[in-house]
Amino acid sequence: MTTRLNPYLNFRDNARQAMEFYHSVFGGELTTSTFAEMHASEDPAEQDKIMHSQLITDNGLALMAADTPNSMDYTPGSNFAVSLSGEDEGELRGYWDKLSDGATVTMPLDRAPWGDFFGMCTDRFGVSWLVNISAGQSS
Structure with missing residues (x-):
């Protein structure tokens, strides 16, 4: 798998309908x-909401989305993030290190419940980034 740059859209309760x-x-x-x-939320109101969705088209387009948890701010206009994902741990950690330098790290790059390494930050320019390193190659 090569590294991909994917749009990641956030919604408040209607990610399923949008996707x-x-x-x-x-x-x-x-x-x-x-x-x-x-098993990502203990809030009963969030159980059926979308934690992650992914659309992959036959011609290679990728679009991801999720419902914003009730505990997180949701302001239309800031309802997007750029997602980097793949198996090349060195490359992706390098991107993470550069993006998170001077950034607000909202979730440190660490092992996630789904087995991959995952981190979230808002860079110094206010852009939200998600980095996911596939468990297939990470250690």
Whole structure:
């Protein structure tokens, strides 16, 4: 797997509907995981919300999205993040180190519940970044 740059959209309670719409527009394969399935929230109101969804089209387009947890701020206009993901740990850690320098780290790059290494930060220019290193190559 090569490193990809993926749009990651955040919603407040309607990520499923949005991604189903994008699926109808672009086709491809849509996968979704709820907060309950990933054991990612103890808030009963969030159990059926989308923790992560991914649309991969036949021609290689990728779009990801999630519902913003109730405990996090949601302001339309700041409802996006840039996601870097792949298996090249050295490359992705290098990107993380540079992006997180002078940034606000909201989740340090560390082992995630799904087995990969994952981190979140808002860089010095106010851009939100997600970095995910696949467990297949990471240690």
